[in-house]
Structures are given as C-alpha cells and as structure tokens.
Amino acid sequence: MSVRTRFAPSPTGYLHVGGARTALFNYLFARKHGGTFVLRVEDTDEARNTQEARDAIFSGMHWLGLDWDEGEGKGGDFGPYNQSERKENYDRWFEMLREKGRVYEDDGAWRFRFERKPVTMHDLVCGEVTIDYRDESNTPDMVIRRSDGSYVFHFVNVVDDLDMQITHVIRGEDHLMNTPKHLQLFEALGAPAPLYAHIPLILNPNGSKMSKRDVGAAVGDYPKQGFIAPAVVNFIALLGWSSKSEDEIFTLDELVDRFSLEAVNRSPARFDPEKCAWVNQQHLLKLAPDAFIEAAKPFVADAGLPVDDRYPAVASLVREKLRLLSEVPAAIGFLLSDAFELDPEAVEKVRGNAAAKDLLAALANDFAALPDWSADAAKHQIGETAKAAGAKPGQLMFPVRVALSGKSGGPDLGDILGLLGREKCVARLKAFSESL
RNA sequence: GACCCGUUCGUCUAACGGUUAGGACUCCAGAUUUUCAUUCUGGCAAUAGGGGUUCGAUUCCCCUACGGGUUGCCA
Numbered sequence: 001m002s003v004r005t006r007f008a009p010s011p012t013g014y015l016h017v018g019g020a021r022t023a024l025f026n027y028l029f030a031r032k033h034g035g036t037f038v039l040r041v042e043d044t045d046e047a048r049n050t051q052e053a054r055d056a057i058f059s060g061m062h063w064l065g066l067d068w069d070e071g072e073g074k075g076g077d078f079g080p081y082n083q084s085e086r087k088e089n090y091d092r093w094f095e096m097l098r099e100k101g102r103v104y105e106d107d108g109a110w111r112f113r114f115e116r117k118p119v120t121m122h123d124l125v126c127g128e129v130t131i132d133y134r135d136e137s138n139t140p141d142m143v144i145r146r147s148d149g150s151y152v153f154h155f156v157n158v159v160d161d162l163d164m165q166i167t168h169v170i171r172g173e174d175h176l177m178n179t180p181k182h183l184q185l186f187e188a189l190g191a192p193a194p195l196y197a198h199i200p201l202i203l204n205p206n207g208s209k210m211s212k213r214d215v216g217a218a219v220g221d222y223p224k225q226g227f228i229a230p231a232v233v234n235f236i237a238l239l240g241w242s243s244k245s246e247d248e249i250f251t252l253d254e255l256v257d258r259f260s261l262e263a264v265n266r267s268p269a270r271f272d273p274e275k276c277a278w279v280n281q282q283h284l285l286k287l288a289p290d291a292f293i294e295a296a297k298p299f300v301a302d303a304g305l306p307v308d309d310r311y312p313a314v315a316s317l318v319r320e321k322l323r324l325l326s327e328v329p330a331a332i333g334f335l336l337s338d339a340f341e342l343d344p345e346a347v348e349k350v351r352g353n354a355a356a357k358d359l360l361a362a363l364a365n366d367f368a369a370l371p372d373w374s375a376d377a378a379k380h381q382i383g384e385t386a387k388a389a390g391a392k393p394g395q396l397m398f399p400v401r402v403a404l405s406g407k408s409g410g411p412d413l414g415d416i417l418g419l420l421g422r423e424k425c426v427a428r429l430k431a432f433s434e435s436l
Numbered sequence: 437g438a439c440c441c442g443u444u445c446g447u448c449u450a451a452c453g454g455u456u457a458g459g460a461c462u463c464c465a466g467a468u469u470u471u472c473a474u475u476c477u478g479g480c481a482a483u484a485g486g487g488g489u490u491c492g493a494u495u496c497c498c499c500u501a502c503g504g505g506u507u508g509c510c511a
Contacts, residue, residue, distance in 0.1 A: 177506040321473040397471035
C-alpha cells in the first residue's frame with residue numbers, strides 16, 4: 001500500500017510556521033516514500049473562514065515549494081477536498097453510527113458514545129500512550145454533530161482521512177489527546193486507523209506558545225523580511241528534527257532524501273531568529289549571482305532607490321556579505337544615491353583618530369590631482385597619502401570608508417572607489433573632512 | 437484541578453548503558469584581508485533536583501520541580 005499523507009489546515013488565519021512545518025513533514029514523508037501528499041481544507045467553521053486565509057495557505061505553500069498532489073487546483077480521485085463540500089459523506093457515515101447505536105441525541109446535538117476501556121495509541125514519534133476511557137469524567141462522550149446539523153472537527157477529520165485513504169497522519173502535538181477519540185471513531189466506523197505521528201510544537205524564543213502576532217509566526221511575513229524560501233524550509237525542518245550528522249544546510253530535495261520520522265524529537269523547540277537569519281545567509285550564498293540580484297531588486301526599489309544600469313553591479317558587491325535581502329538597500333544605498341545617512345558610531349570612531357580630518361582633506365586633493373582615475377590607482381593613492389603624512393595605510397582605509405559610505409561595513413573599498421568615480425569621491429571626502 | 441507529553445551549553449541539537457558529553461547559532465579572542473564581509477583557529481557554556489537498578493547511568497525505573505499540551509455544539 002502506498003503512502004498517503006495530508007495537510008489539513010482550516011482557513012481561519014494566515015499560514016503559521018507551526019502549520020508550515022506540519023505541512024513540510026507531511027510533504028517530506030510522502031516524497032521520501034514515493035507517496036501522495038494531499039491538501040485538504042477544513043472549512044467547517046463558517047463563521048471564522050475567510051477567503052484571505054485560504055489564499056494565504058495556498059500562496060504560503062507555493063512559496064515554500066510544498067506542492068501537493070491532490071486538492072485545490074489539482075483535483076484527485078478522492079474529492080472534493082473542501083470539507084464544506086463533503087456533507088453527503090458525513091451524513092452517510094453518521095447514519096451508520098446511528099444504526100449501530102453509537103450516537104445519541106443531547107439537546108439537539110448528537111454525541112458519540114465512547115467505549116469505556118483503555119485506549120492505546122502507537123505514535124510514531126511519542127511511542128505508546130494510553131488513555132483510560134473508563135474514567136468518564138475525564139473523557140465525556142463527544143458531540144460530533146451540532147444541533148444545526150453541521151459536524152464537528154473530530155468526526156469530519158476522521159471520515160475524510162478514511163475516505164481519502166490517508167495512511168499516515170503527521171500533525172502537531174496539540175492533537176495527541178484527540179487521537180484516542182479518533183481511534184475510537186475509526187473502530188466504530190469499522191475501518192483501520194492510519195498511523196499517527198505527533199510532532200512537538202514550536203515555541204517563542206522565551207518559551208511561550210507561539211501564536212498570532214508573535215515574531216516569525218506568519219509565513220507570509222518571511223519574504224517581506226528578506227528571507228528566501230529554501231532557507232525557511234531548511235530552518236523549520238531543523239526545529240524538532242535533525243539529520244543526525246553535522247550538516248545543517250539542506251535543500252528541499254536533500255531534506256526529502258534524509259528525512260525520517262524516527263529522527264523527529266519529542267520536546268518542543270524554540271524559534272531562534274538569529275539562527276534563522278544565519279541559515280538564510282547560507283542559502284543566499286548558494287544563490288546564483290543573477291538570482292540574488294533579482295531577489296534583492298524589490299527591496300531596493302521599495303527603499304526608494306533608483307534601480308538603474310548601475311544596480312546589478314552594485315548589488316553583486318554585497319551578495320556574500322548579508323544575512324537578509326532586506327539588508328541590501330542599506331548596504332548599497334550610498335552607491336545609488338547621494339542621500340545616505342552617517343552611522344554615528346562609525347563617525348565617532350573616526351573622530352577618535354586625530355589625524356583623520358587632515359588626512360581625508362589631503363586625500364581629496366590627491367584624488368583630484370590623480371592623472372588617471374581607476375579603482376586600483378585610487379586605492380594605491382590612499383596608501384601614498386597616508387605614507388606622505390607618516391601614517392599607516394590601514395589607518396586611512398577606515399575613515400575613507402566612512403566618508404564615502406557613512407558606514408563601518410559594506411562592499412570592498414576598491415569596488416566603492418571604482419563605482420563612485422573621482423568626482424563623488426572627492427566631494428564626499430571634502431564634505432566629511434570638513435564636518436569633523 | 438484532572439489527564440497526557442516532555443526536560444543535554446542562553447538557543448537548535450548529537451551521543452548500541454562505558455565519549456576528555458560532539459556539532460551549529462550567538463558572544464569573545466586571534467589569524468587572514470593594507471578596509472568591510474567571507475574564511476580559518478581558539479575560547480566561554482549543558483546532562484533540572486533527589487532516590488534507585490547496574491561494575492558503570494545523559495541513556496533504564498520512581499519521586500519532585502519546571503515547561504508544554506488537552507480538558508468546547510473551535511479546528
């Protein structure tokens with residue numbers, strides 16, 4: 001029997017990283033075993049469903065590269081894939097339970113009668129867990145059909161997994177206590193249950209539960225913050241799973257190759273933005289130069305900087321220096337525009353060098369007098385000017401960098417000199433020197 | 437409260453019952469780059485506490501503490 005997994009989000013909010021990781025693990029497991037990955041939308045809560053949320057799920061999955069085989073836009077033999085369109089199936093199975101006497105009416109709603117016995121699940125991640133259903137106070141019969149005729153999550157979830165022939169249910173640990181209920185439902189329905197794997201939840205950096213509004217919670221925010229999809233996929237895979245090797249940077253295909261449920265952890269993991277940014281940098285480094293330039297373009301344009309002929313060459317200079325695409329505008333703005341800000345800390349550092357003011361002024365004059373202007377010639381001249389004043393070349397490099405870019409970091413100084421040109425270099429050196 | 441799951445450096449994690457408890461992020465220090473970033477080297481830093489079992493426990497068992505989850509006519 002071939003593997004069939006599913007991701008079954010409800011469209012009541014944006015796509016959450018926890019949900020994304022659940023989707024990822026289901027995707028990885030299905031791909032790893034040559035199986036089928038189903039996307040089913042659990043839109044039974046009419047009051048809270050929104051079209052925006054539906055779109056956020058689809059676009060988030062697309063962005064991450066988690067393509068599904070059955071569901072929205074793909075069709076499949078087990079549709080429809082929206083629960084709101086599957087009422088006949090639920091009615092049919094419900095009728096069967098009623099004939100078997102497994103449900104009873106209560107205030108217009110219908111409750112499922114649990115068998116009063118211990119129920120043991122064999123979770124692929126958590127191992128054996130037993131819940132004792134003889135304790136009725138702790139496990140009251142659950143409503144599966146509301147008084148308005150609609151069905152609740154537990155019932156539709158089970159019926160759909162059954163009808164869609166799902167073999168492995170990989171979901172968040174918040175569902176662990178639901179599983180014996182679902183097992184009882186499968187048994188009453190006369191069908192074998194799928195195998196379950198409950199994966200630990202993702203927590204905030206401070207250990208609290210990650211939910212709406214928390215930093216890093218919404219997948220849709222990642223592209224805006226300068227993350228690229230392969231990095232986000234890689235990072236969330238590392239939360240609760242490890243390759244058991246010392247490698248950490250993987251593409252989606254490499255993850256498929258190495259993934260196994262046995263290697264999934266049992267304890268919740270905290271989300272670390274620092275490491276996420278580092279992983280992003282590692283993936284940025286793997287990006288082809290042209291791809292980096294394209295990916296950074298929107299950020300530069302949004303910052304109000306001119307994306308002109310100079311842009312590709314300018315962007316290339318910082319390709320290997322940044323963690324996030326959102327850092328690009330600040331890193332290259334001074335090359336595309338004359339309006340750039342001075343970093344107070346960098347300026348202060350230059351002020352600490354008493355000779356800087358005169359050296360920069362002298363360099364401005366020497367630059368102006370240079371017979372030929374080139375990056376190499378200009379760079380060489382920095383050394384000459386420093387030596388003439390009895391200073392070390394290295395001492396002048398930093399002040400020049402600050403004078404030209406306003407910052408302590410950035411592209412190679414030679415590249416800056418070449419791209420800026422003589423006129424601008426001289427003007428910025430003069431202006432900065434006078435401001436000291 | 438009850439029930440369930442969990443607990444290794446600050447964080448993510450590795451370690452057939454026998455390792456100087458390993459790696460990564462962050463941080464610090466050096467090297468390299470006449471500047472920046474990369475890179476490299478080194479450093480700081482952990483088995484929650486208490487009992488067992490065992491020749492030997494991060495690993496198995498129990499208790500406590502702490503964290504998380506569940507306890508809906510939400511999903």
